[in-house]
Amino acid sequence: MGYVRTRLRKDGSPRYTAYFWDVRGRERSAGTFATRKEAVRAWRRAEAGAGEGRFADLRSGRQPFARYVSLVWLANHRMEANTRQGYISVIEKYLLPEFGAIRMIEILPSHVRDFLRRLTDAGKSAMMVQRCKTVLSSIFTTALNDQVIALHPCRGVAVPPVVAKPLTIVSPAEFEAIVEALPDEQSRLLAETALEGGLRWGELTELRLGDLDPVTRMLTVARTVVELRPGYHPSGARFLVKGYPKSREFRRIKLSSTLVARIRAYAAERGLGSDDLLFTAPQSRRPTERRLLELPDPAGATAPNAAGRRYRHGTLSGYSMGRCRCSWCRAAYARYRAVRRAAGKDQPRAGRRLDTDGHIPRDWFRQRIWDPAVQAAGIGRRVRVRDLRHAHASWLLAGGADLQTVRERLGHAGLRATERYLHTLPDADDTALTAFHRTRAGIRILRDVGTSATVK
Known part of the structure; x- marks a missing residue:
């Protein structure tokens, strides 16, 4: 059985806070209201929802999105290491700047819909927009299951379709x-x-x-x-x-x-x-040996630099002071560096080790x-x-292998992923076209025979 507690503001006006007990016997708040009648309705609704397992913890729902994601969701959500790396990249780049300071219970479907629309207007690909919604939906699904929120903001929000491009198979x-x-x-x-x-x-x-x-x-x-x-x-x-x-x-x-x-x-x-x-x-990578270009004598001067000065092409001044990167200026600088290295004046870069x-x-x-x-x-x-890998599947199917065998070799969870490799080679539809023309030719023959019989 719930109850209502009266609170007074600084100006002396009353406010009414509704309290109830959840299924574990813990005292919970169902919110603060302007009238006692509203507070009574609130604790009755909350008590009924708690009995059915639908109660949302308002105190948890008041925490900002950024705090919930970093301290609760990422800390306890199990996922593969590479999946976590990709999710955190999306969260830090897109989700936290948008929703980080907003309370969990204040995020509505309209906010998510507006966010995804602005991503599309900014030129983000349909794949990236869908990925943002996927990560966001995963966060809110956990929050809904943990009764942090009572409404899933991503439910019913549509995203632009990701069009599957036809596969071009290596012959x-x-x-x-x-x-x-x-x-x-x-x-x-x-x-x-x-x-x-x-x-x-x-x-x-x-x-x-x-x-x-x-x-x-x-x-x-x-x-x-x-x-x-x-x-x-x-x-x-x-x-x-x-x-x-x-x-x-x-x-x-x-x-x-x-x-x-x-x-x-x-x-x-x-x-x-x-x-x-x-x-x-x-274990190591050797420094790239650049081939020095044999070019004809350059003509003309470089474009004016910030100070308005011009330099002759094919000189160190043209490369360094004129900021020119034409073939003549780059070749001049490469020859200069090669001569110094040959004379032992510069230490060439050692081979780098791969990480x-x-x-x-x-x-x-x-x-x-x-x-x-x-x-x-x-x-x-x-x-x-x-x-x-695509060629492996396509060649097998074109050669007569059955879908189940190809699925097992590729490690697909179902046949739907394997079916996309059907008819991917350029000549895969030749059989269908042959059957089509054979049928069409047969209809023409029957039509001509019927016409001849009518004339006789």
Whole structure:
């Protein structure tokens, strides 16, 4: 049974605070009102809601959004380390500037709707707008379940649709050209394994020699590795190995005898043990040797600098004082630095060490190994390492493999994710077009036969 307590303001006017007891026997406040009648209604509603498990703790709901997220939600919400890193990035960049100072119970669907609309008007992609809503909805779902709030502000709020772009699959000829352009045996073997196994990058770079059974040719995908910023790693490192793949269940993939033989020869040449990484990053990076350009004598002068002065092209003054970055001025400065290094006057930069424990950094491989090979292969579009996984699925389905087999090899949770690879090759619809024209031709034949019979 609840009750009402009268409070007096400084000017002597009364205010009425409603109190009730929750299911645990704790005294709770249902709010303060201008009249006793409103207060009585409030504690009766709160008492009924507490009995049904629908009571929201008003004291918790009065805390600012920033305090709840940092001290309650992030501190107690369980999620993967890489997911936490991505969520915190969205929270700090978008959510805290917008909702940080607002009380939890004061955030309404209209506020969320207006926030997402302004993100769209600012040119943010539909994917980013949806991601902001996803993080925000996760926060408010926890707050609603913990009875911090009584209303879910994200419920019923729509976001711009994320349009799925059609997949452009790497053809066998394009893949062969890329492999030929890769600089060493490790990168070529890595690409072959990624294509034939349909592996994700984290699964591919965490493969160890013991994961492959050379007799049965079965490759067990049992782990994955993710790259993190040091603040999000339990020990401050960069790479975090998880003892399960993304699907959270092991899967086994059979490889061809040719690929298995290449892997075994590669491992024997490097002396790899069963626990050693199959693909590793180099321990150091050599400084880039710039080729000095042989250019004709320059003509003319640089554009005026801030002081209005102009300098001749191809001189140190043109590069340093004129701030000119044309080919002649850059070549002059490069020759000057090369001469000084040859004379021992400047210390050349030593090779930098990669921040790695042996795992291959994704960006380093893309920028230094993969993208140059794609460009050298003459492919006129962007091709990612991840596209080899798409090619694996598409080639299997085009060759007659059933959806369930492809799903199991890729580690998809359901067939819907696998179905997107149907009819992705350029010639995948040839069979459908042939059937269409065959049917159309048959209708024409029947029509012509019917016309001839009518004439007779």
